[in-house]
Amino acid sequence: MQLKLSLVLALGLTSALSTSLSAQSTKDGAITPRILESLRKSESKSPSEQALHNAIALQGMKDFFVNPKRPRELEDKFSIEVKSQGITDQKQSGRCWLFTGLNVLRAQLMAREQSGKFFFSQNYGFFWDQLEKANLFLEGIIETRKASDDDKKVEWLFKHPLSDGGQFTGISDILSKYGVVPAEVMPETASSNDTRLMGQMITRTLRQAGIALRKASAKGESLAQLRERKEACLKQVYRILSLNLGEPPTSFSYTLRNAKGEAISTDTYTPQSFYQRFVGIDLKDQFVMLMNDPSRPYYKTYEIDFDRHSYDGRNWTYVNLPMEEIKGMAIASLKDNTMMYYSCDVGRELDRSKGIAALNNYDYASLLGYDFTMDKAERIKSFDSGSTHAMTLKAVDLDASGKPTKWKVENSWGEQSGVKGHIIMTDGWFDAYTFRLVVNKKYATAKVLELLKTKPVQLPAWDPMFTPDAP
Structure with a gap:
């Protein structure tokens, strides 16, 4: 009795759906009852097809795409290979650009200095990257302050106020300006390893400041006054970064060691002098x-x-x-x-x-x-x-x-x-x-x-x- 009732209800719903579609689908290009029926009939009802539906419902499609003829292994031997030591882990962050650039530079340092395993601090570079990107967004808002709200560049700025991703200009601009430090001097933190929440807080802060800048501009505030507002926002961003990543060092002592752990050099550096000494390009x-x-x-x-x-x-x-x-x-x-x-x-x-x-x-x-x-x-x-x-x-x-x-x-x-x-x-x-x-x-x-x-x-x-x- 229950099965018959369910069947009647299902047929009734299907009939109601078709009636509804017939009433609504009057515009050319809309999904009509004819198209819907064609779509339904295109699906096979065979037992093997149903078994496939059942399996994918339980575990998803991914494993069903795997090609059994795929290469199970590619030999890890190369006619030309640059040697390096140590693998980095960006964890739950989009800092691959920073890890990549610093990995290129650390390989050159280790080869040139004949040192043991060495890592630059990604956290140090990331701190300045986020602060600089915040300023870039705010200056973009100031530049476009007279454009309408629906201007494409204004919309783009508010959609993309900040990210932890990037490319090589981040390496050339940030490192050249702020220098570098060893990983031990400014180590990773919970928020550098998982940037999502910190990024959300900075993004909301920037969007709020961006709206305030546009309102202030519309009321006639001068460029100097707008830049004062910008600086106030940058102080908020700096605080978020300091809380989450730690405050970047201005000077530090460091001993570079060889593969045996023996000291090669010991000195006191600023981040900029460390860059000049160990990157130098x-x-x-x-x-x-x-x-x-x-x-x-x-x-x-x-x-x-x-x-x-x-x-x-x-x-x-x-x-x-x-x-x-x-x-x-x-x-x-x-x-x-x-x-x-x-x-x-x-x-x-x-x-x-x-x-x-x-x-x-x-x-x-x-x-x-x-x-x-x-x-x-x-x-x-x-x-x-x-x-x-x-x-x-x-x-x-x-x-x-x-x-x-x-x-x-x-x-x-x-x-x-x-x-x-x-x-x-x-x-x-x-x-x-x-x-x-x-x-x-x-x-x-x-x-x-x-x-x-x-x-x-x-x-x-x-x-x-x-x-x-x-x-």
Whole structure:
């Protein structure tokens, strides 16, 4: 009796839904009863299909996409590999850009000084990055104070007042201005390892101050008065950062040691003098960022508005090139024992447990009945793919003809992730999902150096290539 009643009710609901749809679906393009019936009939009712529904309802789709023919292992041997010691862990934060940049610099320090394992403080650089980004947002609000509320740049600013993600301009701008310190001098905290709540509090503080600045401007306050309001907000941000990350040191004593633990040097430093002593290079002018964006013309230089980490810093400028030319410069750098800042769409086709990035890791067509066939340019244009994570490019394997077959990056997800803290990428995956590479200009081609002299094409802050490196 209960079953019959349920059936009658179900039929009644279906009939009511069809009647309702018939009454409402009068506009061209709407879902009509005919379309709905077609959708229902497209679903198989076989026992095996029902079993699949049941299994996915319990455990989700992910395991059903795994390709049994995927590479179970890529040999961790490379014809060219830059040696390094120690794996970092960004934990629950988007600071991959900072970890990557500092990993490049610490590898150079260890090699040059013949030191033991060494780490820079990510927490120190992060403190200044967040303060500088807060100022960048507030100055953006002041710059656009006369624009309407629905102006696209005003909307973009309020949508993106702050993040813990970023890219190489953060390394060049923040480190050059504030210097660096060893990890022991300003260690990680609970909030640097998990930035979410602190970031939310600073974001709300900035948005509130941004609204107040626009209201004050509308009432006729001068630029000097608006900057006084800005400084008051920066004091609030500084307090949040100090509470959560600790206050950055102004001077400290430090002993650098070799692999045996023996002292190499002992001295008292400021963060800036430590930078000069142990980094000692011009990060702003010595490097060039290369991009592979096939949705735009190659052999042009581009600049993205507001894509920087500090108001007095530089917008991110890059040279757009075919992948083969970028690979050539990467190989030249690795052959000279120099690792590089590298970023990609890391989550795509990655077997995270094994640390293998390969195009045949997953089989979508067998379950869904269709495959994903967009090329790289189409994925970029549709916002389906972009740079999401920065890592340190440290190795390449070349075949007998000198062509790359696989690549290796040092990651910042801890020693237990992937291949002892690394990811190995097939060359095909590298082509499909690599976006940015930062190389020393001495490895750049003459063509790239000439392109750097040209006036960049200006892109807005909401361009797809703005996407920060931040998972």
